[in-house]
Amino acid sequence: MYYSMNNLKEFTANFKNIPQKKIDLFLSLASKEKFKKNDLIAKIGEKTHYFYIIESGIIRSFYTDEKGKEFTRTIFTKQKTTGPLATLITGEPSKLTYECLSDCTVYKINYNEFVALAKKDISMANLYSKMLEFIFLVMESKIYDLSALNATERYYKLKKEIPDIDNLIPQYHIASYLNVSPVQLSRIRKEMYSK
Template identity: 55%
Template sequence: METLLNLLDSFGEIPNTSKQKLASLVNSKKFKKKEIIAKAGEIPENVYILKSGLVRSYFTDDKGKEYIRNFITKHRAAGALGSLILNKPSRFSYDCLSDCEVYFLNFKAFKKLAKEDKSIAYLYASVLEQIFLRLEAKVYDLSLLNGTERYLKLKKEIPDIENLTPLYHIASYLNITAVQLSRIRKEIYSK
C-alpha cells in the first residue's frame, strides 16, 4: 500500500487524512497471465493500478480481429475508464500478458469521495490530465512517426516487450502489419 501512496504523492501533496480515506477504498489482487481484468460488453465497477506486470487493452471487431489500444505497465491505471465514467458497457477488454499484481478500488466510491474531499478531487483531475496527455501523445505518434520510430519509442518505454507479448500484438499496437514489424526489426537488428 505504501507504494501506491508514494505514487499518489507524485501527483501533488495530499493530506494524510485524505490519503487514509482513499486507502480505505483500495484493495489488492493478483491475476495470472491471460486472466481478464475487464471484458468488452460489460459495465465495470473497478479501476486498477498496476503494481507489477503487463496488461493490454484491446478491441475485437465483428470478424474476431483484435486491435491493441494500449499496453499498461507498472504504476499505470488499467480499466475501462470511459465505460466507468459513462456507466456504459466497455468497448475494450483488458487482459494480463503476464502475472500481475494490482491495486483496485470501486470507481463509484472513489467518485463519491472526490465529491466530499477537495484533495481527492484534485488528485482525480491530475490523473485525468495525465491520461489525456498520454492519449494525445499516442495520437501524435500515430499521425507523425513512422513504424520504425513508433517501434523504437515502444522499446524505450518497455525494453523487454518482445519477451512479454507476441509480435503480432506489438504490430497491432503500432498500427502496422506483422510483416512490416518483421522488416523493421530485421533492419534495426542487422545494423
C-alpha cells in the same frame, strides 16, 4: 484493505499538493489483486465499477472486429491506471476488453467510492482531477505517436519504455499496438538488430 504502501505511494507521488491524509484515504480504497497471464479484468459489452493501478505486469486493451480480429489499442505497464474508464464515467458497456499479457499484480479501486469521496472533499476532488489529467496526458501522447511518428519510431519508443517487450508478449500484439502488420514489424526488428 491490503496494499503495499511503497508501490502505491510511487503512483500517488505523481500528484503534488494533495495532503498526505487524503492520499492515505485514497490508498485505503485499494485492494491488491493478482491475475494470471491471459486473465481478463474487464470484457467488451460489460459494465464495471473498478479501475486498476498496475504494480507489476503488462495489460492490454483491445477491441475485436466483426470478423473476430483483435486490435490492440493500448499497452499498460507499471504505475499506469487501466480499466474501462469511459464505462466508469458514462455507465455504458465497455467497448474494449482488458487482458493480462503477463502475470499481473494490481490495485483494484472502486470508482464509485472514489467519486463519492471526491464529491465530499475538495482535496479528493483535486486528486480525482489530477488523475484524469494524468490519464489524458498519456492518451494524448499515444494519439500523437500514432499520427506523428512512423512505425520504426513508435517501435523504438515502445522498446525504450519496455526494453524487453519482445520477450514478454507475442509479436502480433506488438504489431497491432504499433498499427503495423506482423511482417512490417519483423522488417523493423531485423533492421534495428542489424545495426
